[in-house]
Amino acid sequence: MRLRGVRRYHWARDVDEALSLLAAYQGKGALLAGGVDLARSPRTDLEGLIDITGIGLTYLRAEAAGLRLGATTTLAEVLGHPQAEGYAGGILRETLRQVAYPALRHMATLGGAVVSAHPWADIPTLLVALGAEVRYRSAEGEKRAPLEDLYGTDFRRVFRESVLLEVVLPAWAGAFAFEKIGRNAGDIALLNVCAGLGLVEGRIAWARVAVGGRPERGERLPWLEGMLVGERPSPALWERAAEEVRARLEVGSDRRASAEWRREVAGVLVRRALLRAAGKAALCASTSS
Ligand SMILES: Cc1cc2nc3c(=O)[nH]c(=O)nc-3n(C[C@H](O)[C@H](O)[C@H](O)COP(=O)(O)OP(=O)(O)OC[C@H]3O[C@@H](n4cnc5c(N)ncnc54)[C@H](O)[C@@H]3O)c2cc1C
Incomplete structure (x- = not known):
């Protein structure tokens, strides 16, 4: 049985609470977004799950500089969002409708896809091509980095201690x-x-x-x-x-x-x-x- 060590489920109210719960578990807690990936995790050391779907990170905003997508926005929400439609030649819709199947897209979040980042996954390829930047927060404060650079580091360790806040996509004339x-x-x-x-x-x-x-x-x-x-x-x-x-x-x-x-x-x-x-x-x- 997967995640068999989990004893507690927390419903975080904001980013600070999610971070302090994460710190309290000293590596034995995990953030939970859509749960699509975590439910399949072979980790037996996890004791607590921290649900972050209610911490205000579900949004898509269009600005002159591009798009900002909150980390807990589901793939289906991005697909159905009118402001995602025309972005960079409709690339978000074109790609996301090829990710798995509708039921999974209604659960899976963009942030979860960025962090799980399987080698075969479509979303990292999409975001790296688009020059996405990510904003994330840890106990040390907030950081912003190009996703391409972060993927060249031990990014999974970073996200064991940080909440990914949003993905920022630049505007492209093309x-x-x-x-x-x-x-x-x-x-x-x-x-x-x-x-x-x-x-x-x-x-x-x-x-x-x-x-x-x-x-x-x-x-x-x-x-x-x-x-x-x-x-x-x-x-x-x-x-x-x-x-x-x-x-x-x-x-x-x-x-x-x-x-x-x-x-x-x-x-x-x-x-x-x-x-x-x-x-x-x-x-x-x-x-x-
Ligand atoms: C059957 C199946 C088919 C799939 N097919 C495809 C496909 O065709 N193409 C493709 O690109 N992908 C595919 N995926 C991958 C899928 O897109 C990701 O697994 C999914 O997006 C993960 O999102 P989630 O919200 O469910 O993450 P979760 O399972 O909730 O979390 C995954 C990991 O990310 C961490 N995490 C989640 N959110 C945050 C955050 N905001 N900050 C820090 N850490 C966070 C969690 O702690 C956990 O470690 C598939 C997955 C499955 C299970």
Whole structure:
């Protein structure tokens, strides 16, 4: 039986209370959001669960600088939010509707997805491509960091002592597209790709490409982004990008897919994502001019 050591369930009223309960358990307590991941945790040392769904972190706000999404906002709430709809070419809806299935999306929170950050998960790939920053608070005070940087550290240890408050997404003059391949529609990814670009006078002004499930967690490909900037979108450019990916992407084998298969398919997914992102970006550029 999982979590068999748990004896107490707390309903935190605010961030401070959640933090002081966490501190009181000295490593034997855990924050509980949607519970989708925690319920499957093999941890037998946990004695207390601290429910954080009532501490005021369920919101989505659009600002000139981008979007702010509270950590306990569920994936379904983001999907259904009118202000998420047009963000960066509709990338939030496009990605989140490919995450698991509706029942799970009504429980799972964005914050839980950021912290659990499975290597095959789609949300880290999405957020890293989008340049998301996270705001979190510990007993030492509040911090803000690019998620990409945090994932390069022992971030799970950070979140054993901190409450993730919100995810901040910058505004992008351009569009993103997401591609995922699994065994069926509700499956976790064998590989996922999020690519975005912006166009100025028909040329690529910026590009962002992240690939996840390699089988490692989603990471950006700066060498590919650099190759795209300054070029004009064309089928030949997307094919060149696919070739670069096949030649240079670091992939590995696990029980779900071989490295050879991942290398080949990553090229296809990157080409498709770039093609679709460019189509959406062209539409954004024509409607804003
Ligand atoms: C069957 C299944 C299918 C899935 N399919 C996909 C998929 O297709 N694509 C994909 O991207 N993901 C998928 N996931 C992963 C899923 O998105 C995450 O498990 C989910 O978002 C976790 O959110 P939660 O609110 O349930 O987290 P919880 O289970 O409540 O918490 C998870 C961890 O995060 C910590 N935590 C939660 N919130 C905070 C916070 N605010 N601050 C600090 N720590 C916090 C908890 O203490 C715990 O350690 C799948 C998961 C399952 C179980």
